[in-house]
Amino acid sequence: MSEIRLQVQNLCKSFGITKAVQNVSFNINKGEVHALIGENGSGKSTLTNMLTGIYTIGSGKFILDGKEVHPKNQVEANLEGISIIVQELGTLSGLTVAENIFLGHEDQFVKHGIKNREAINRKANELLQQYGFKHIKAEHQIDEYNFEDRKLVEIVKATYFHPKIVVIDETTTALSQEGREELYKHMDRIRKEGNTVIFISHDLPEILDKSDTITIMRDGVYIDTVKSADVTEDDLKRLMVGREVTGDYYRPDYGEKVSDEVVLSVRNVSVPNVLEDVSFDLHKGEILGFGGLSESGMHEIGKAIFGASYDRTGTVTLADGTEINDIPTAIKHSIAYTSKDRDNESIIMNQSIGDNITLPSLDDLAGKCKLLSDKKLSDFANKFAAQMSVKMQNIDQFVSDLSGGNKQKVVLARWIGKDSDILVLDSPTRGIDIKVKQDIYQLMDTMRKHNKSIIMISEELMELIGMCDRIIIMKDGKLNGELPRSRDLDENLLISKMV
Ligand code: ADP
Ligand code: MG
8 A cells, every 4th residue: 555645635726716726635645656637727737836835725735744734935845845847947047057956945055154156066066967967067057058958957956855746747848858758767766766746747648658646637626536557548538628539639631632832932941050951832721740859940940931030041932922031021921920939939928818819910900090999909809819719717817827728829819810821830739738739730720721821840740640731850950851641651750750
């Protein structure tokens, strides 16, 4: 019989009228990776944020090793033996790597009232060595490192003190395969030490592979706790959605001919050290996929087409001869772009849903007389938020309050409102649960049938295979093969061209 580490008892939390967590009770054991799954907005982050002191507890209890805990902040949580790796960036700019690792716990390095910087750096470098992250230097500014390296620093920060519980909230979607492997190694170590990982991810194969136990939530309510060995992916989907996931997940057609009409030509596009001499055409009504390893240059292609890549050479030309060299021209000519880094590059977090949706359409809405009425703006925002079924209280709510899937819906609502003809979607379903994913796939299928053209850049090979008329594989900044839509494509075929 495994020993109980954490008892969650009658836990509740509301935001306004939203009951984010409703009377949730279950147990988590020592020495296990306990996955928490559920659709976007089902309350996973709210629950773990209460455990880790990020949110205050609404009502109910957390009992850790027999003793009630209610940390008021993350530092207090750490002292109770609880830590978290958050979904967003969890390191602070303007500090060094070492200062980030020991944030809030600098006391141990203070002697006679003086902080011993050398000792902090020494200890941090020791840890980075131990973890095998030798390329990261304790004394360097955290800002010198990319998102992935900063996540590695967070792994050290959250685990070096052998906490009893480490929460990992949707971290893996932001990581490359290598970064994931690092994380898995440490999850395994934590569990072997008899400690506990609460693992939140939307990747069901990953959940089944890496966790011992799975708790399912739906709309803030506890549904069930199951052993990973006893369930299939389909079982989990059913438990999450509360019904069979019916209808086609990806688009169902095969063998449809794509129009010969070219809507966008990319010629000899290069970006120093990132892209080399890339040329291709996008056709009317086509979904063109780009796949590759995360550093293959595929994400840069999206930026280059949207005019967001400043040191680009070569040409990006529309059918009417217009050259796209900057973002305003791209938007004016009906090109839409959603970034892989949704929170920083696609969304304006501290503005309302309404403002985010109307943003690129303001000129159109103002019309000839250059007048914007509030009613016109709110009607427009409401219409497209409803069309995308954004789960919200109203359009005045801040985007920062929404779950990942709903943020993505707001981004898409913006471009559907703008009636864009060419959509460049970089990782459109990243970190999004199956129900919203299915909605997005259906939307893409409808758009293509309305002669919209889509470039889909993705690290998820199955969705490229399922959705695209054609898939271009990138490697080391160059095109490395092209595969037409076919029932016979499989992931291994794509991978063989990626590496
Ligand atoms: P999950 O992590 O499962 O995607 P969340 O716990 O983030 O879900 O969200 C649960 C619900 O609570 C959602 O409806 C979300 O919009 C709402 N919510 C979460 N955080 C806040 C907040 N800070 N303010 C207002 N509403 C919030
Ligand atoms: Mg969440």
